[in-house]
Amino acid sequence: MTSTALPTSPPGVPALPPAPRTGLGEDPQWFRTAVFYEALLRSFADSDGDGVGDFRGLTSRLDYLAWLGVDAIWVPPFYPSPMRDGGYDISDYTGIDPRYGTVEDFEEMVHEAHARGIRVVIDMVLNHTSDAHPWFQASRSDPEGPYGDFYVWSDSDEVYVGTRIIFVDTESSNWTWDEERGQFFWHRFFSHQPDLNYDNPAVVEAVTDVVRFWARTGVDGFRLDAIPYLVEREGTSSENLPGTHAIVARLAAVLAEEFPGTITIAEANQMPSEVVAYFGTPDAPECTMCFHFPVMPRIFRSLREGRADSIRQVLAETPEIPAHGQWGTFLRNHDELTLEMVSDDERALMYGWYAPEGRMRANVGIRRRLSPLLGDSRDEIMLAHALLLSLPGSPCLYYGDEIGMGESIWLEDRDAVRTPMQWDRSAHMGFSAAPETTALTLPLISAPGWAERNVADALADPGSLLHALRDLLAVRRRHPVLGRGSFLMRLSSHAAVLAHTRQDTTPDGGTALLCLANVGDEECRAVIDLPEMAGARIDVVLAGPEGAHEDVVVGEDGRLGITLPPRGYRWLSLSLPVRES
Numbered sequence: 001m002t003s004t005a006l007p008t009s010p011p012g013v014p015a016l017p018p019a020p021r022t023g024l025g026e027d028p029q030w031f032r033t034a035v036f037y038e039a040l041l042r043s044f045a046d047s048d049g050d051g052v053g054d055f056r057g058l059t060s061r062l063d064y065l066a067w068l069g070v071d072a073i074w075v076p077p078f079y080p081s082p083m084r085d086g087g088y089d090i091s092d093y094t095g096i097d098p099r100y101g102t103v104e105d106f107e108e109m110v111h112e113a114h115a116r117g118i119r120v121v122i123d124m125v126l127n128h129t130s131d132a133h134p135w136f137q138a139s140r141s142d143p144e145g146p147y148g149d150f151y152v153w154s155d156s157d158e159v160y161v162g163t164r165i166i167f168v169d170t171e172s173s174n175w176t177w178d179e180e181r182g183q184f185f186w187h188r189f190f191s192h193q194p195d196l197n198y199d200n201p202a203v204v205e206a207v208t209d210v211v212r213f214w215a216r217t218g219v220d221g222f223r224l225d226a227i228p229y230l231v232e233r234e235g236t237s238s239e240n241l242p243g244t245h246a247i248v249a250r251l252a253a254v255l256a257e258e259f260p261g262t263i264t265i266a267e268a269n270q271m272p273s274e275v276v277a278y279f280g281t282p283d284a285p286e287c288t289m290c291f292h293f294p295v296m297p298r299i300f301r302s303l304r305e306g307r308a309d310s311i312r313q314v315l316a317e318t319p320e321i322p323a324h325g326q327w328g329t330f331l332r333n334h335d336e337l338t339l340e341m342v343s344d345d346e347r348a349l350m351y352g353w354y355a356p357e358g359r360m361r362a363n364v365g366i367r368r369r370l371s372p373l374l375g376d377s378r379d380e381i382m383l384a385h386a387l388l389l390s391l392p393g394s395p396c397l398y399y400g401d402e403i404g405m406g407e408s409i410w411l412e413d414r415d416a417v418r419t420p421m422q423w424d425r426s427a428h429m430g431f432s433a434a435p436e437t438t439a440l441t442l443p444l445i446s447a448p449g450w451a452e453r454n455v456a457d458a459l460a461d462p463g464s465l466l467h468a469l470r471d472l473l474a475v476r477r478r479h480p481v482l483g484r485g486s487f488l489m490r491l492s493s494h495a496a497v498l499a500h501t502r503q504d505t506t507p508d509g510g511t512a513l514l515c516l517a518n519v520g521d522e523e524c525r526a527v528i529d530l531p532e533m534a535g536a537r538i539d540v541v542l543a544g545p546e547g548a549h550e551d552v553v554v555g556e557d558g559r560l561g562i563t564l565p566p567r568g569y570r571w572l573s574l575s576l577p578v579r580e581s
């Protein structure tokens with residue numbers, strides 16, 4: 001496969017200035033209040049009728065994303081790749097796979113996104129390459145050559161034995177024997193994805209140049225894929241090691257100096273106590289944002305237990321983060337619903353509730369989409385989003401979940417949740433203008449009840465899930481305290497009711513939002529302790545599910561009593577009365 005390379009500066013020549021980000025506001029803190037949207041390029045919209053989604057297709061749908069209220073898109077890897085891991089197996093870091101379009105198409109997409117006030121975050125896979133990458137080909141054939149030390153080679157596979165295997169469905173070792181070189185090579189993921197050797201300064205230089213290369217295009221940020229695994233050491237888990245942090249900090253310093261305002265998002269599927277280190281420190285910052293992995297399964301767990309304890313607990317175990325940082329939260333993404341960060345008991349519960357059939361599982365997780373996971377329950381989907389949008393962090397939606405798209409567990413691996421976007425009822429559900437006989441990148445969902453869902457129908461129905469989610473996003477946008485404000489868990493008298501406040505700390509007291517969620521499937525009454533809010537005035541900002549709602553007050557005793565319907569949620573704005581001094 002050929003690639004289309006962007007023009008680059010020869011080594012030693014000062015980098016070109018980044019492309020201007022025309023159309024965007026000047027807010028360097030934009031990521032705090034942003035709603036992100038993962039647009040899986042190959043499955044989003046196909047402009048040229050070859051059955052594969054592409055940049056021009058994505059560009060043609062930006063108006064829809066702007067309408068929905070999306071502030072930033074995350075575009076998964078689009079680089080040349082043998083596509084044995086959905087593009088996370090890169091064979092050319094500075095090219096664009098021609099199936100996705102040209103350099104001009106990419107630049108046009110970034111430009112048009114910016115013109116609509118939408119930022120663009122691209123995926124950067126630094127831990128490993130495809131075995132088809134020329135670096136690996138050179139490394140295996142010429143051990144003494146310039147790329148000989150670019151990967152982690154060993155005469156023995158009895159090295160780093162304390163390191164867990166991540167892709168347990170397919171891999172039995174993190175080492176694979178290479179006949180050509182006559183040595184084992186190290187890989188944390190598939191055996192066709194050799195890990196780069198970050199102990200080699202030439203590797204660090206090479207990947208830093210790759211990051212510079214893409215930063216120059218004017219993208220707004222990078223999702224740093226699989227970042228905990230850069231460096232490995234004997235006698236450790238080879239995860240989150242100091243050497244790995246040093247490399248992330250170095251990358252951050254390069255971006256801050258040469259491309260200020262470019263954000264990084266750490267994909268570190270670890271417990272928050274470990275992840276927090278990927279924010280770095282004010283003196284040595286690392287990432288702008290880090291995904292918070294373990295809160296996600298706890299949202300799902302709480303809905304089946306009818307108790308909010310597990311969410312409370314994981315948030316209690318979440319450390320404070322430096323002022324420059326922000327969590328990234330999500331309900332689903334292009335991978336399995338990962339259960340790596342839960343206990344064995346919790347995992348068994350989650351499989352029982354959400355993956356009763358073996359085919360629904362992949363590695364350590366569940367390869368299903370949001371709507372089918374939640375039994376296509378509108379109330380549960382809305383409640384899950386109300387939680388997502390009110391807990392600390394900037395939320396990321398997954399394409400298609402806004403119309404309740406289904407899954408295909410008959411497809412292999414995580415392709416179950418990567419089927420083409422369903423835009424309308426035309427051929428190929430509006431995803432592609434390809435002839436009816438053309439095989440799409442993946443087959444469309446065919447199950448009755450799921451196959452027909454599409455954006456056009458949802459747009460035409462003011463009562464649709466799509467409209468309800470758009471309204472929810474609009475409420476969040478009107479309340480930036482949900483992105484910027486401090487977070488405090490509140491004491492609730494009912495186990496099913498999660499209560500927390502988000503508060504701005506301005507000299508006059510600022511604003512506070514009380515967010516309530518009844519994760520149970522029965523109506524319940526709860527009393528919430530708000531000791532410093534006695535007598536506060538309350539405005540209802542959000543109330544669901546729809547229906548009549550009682551007026552509530554914070555009594556002079558600092559308590560608020562409320563009855564919530566099954567799966568009910570409320571966002572209440574609290575303002576303290578001005579007291580005479």
Ligand SMILES: OC[C@H]1O[C@H](O[C@H]2O[C@H](CO)[C@@H](O)[C@H](O)[C@H]2O)[C@H](O)[C@@H](O)[C@@H]1O
Nearest residue numbers: 085088125166189225226269335336338
């Ligand atoms: O490039 C390899 C993989 O990298 C990301 O993986 C992450 O997802 C895994 C689950 O599929 C997870 O277990 C791991 O901890 C993460 O780093 C990427 O999102 C995957 O699509 C990709 O296969």
Ligand SMILES: [Ca+2]
Nearest residue numbers: 046048052054
């Ligand atoms: Ca195409």
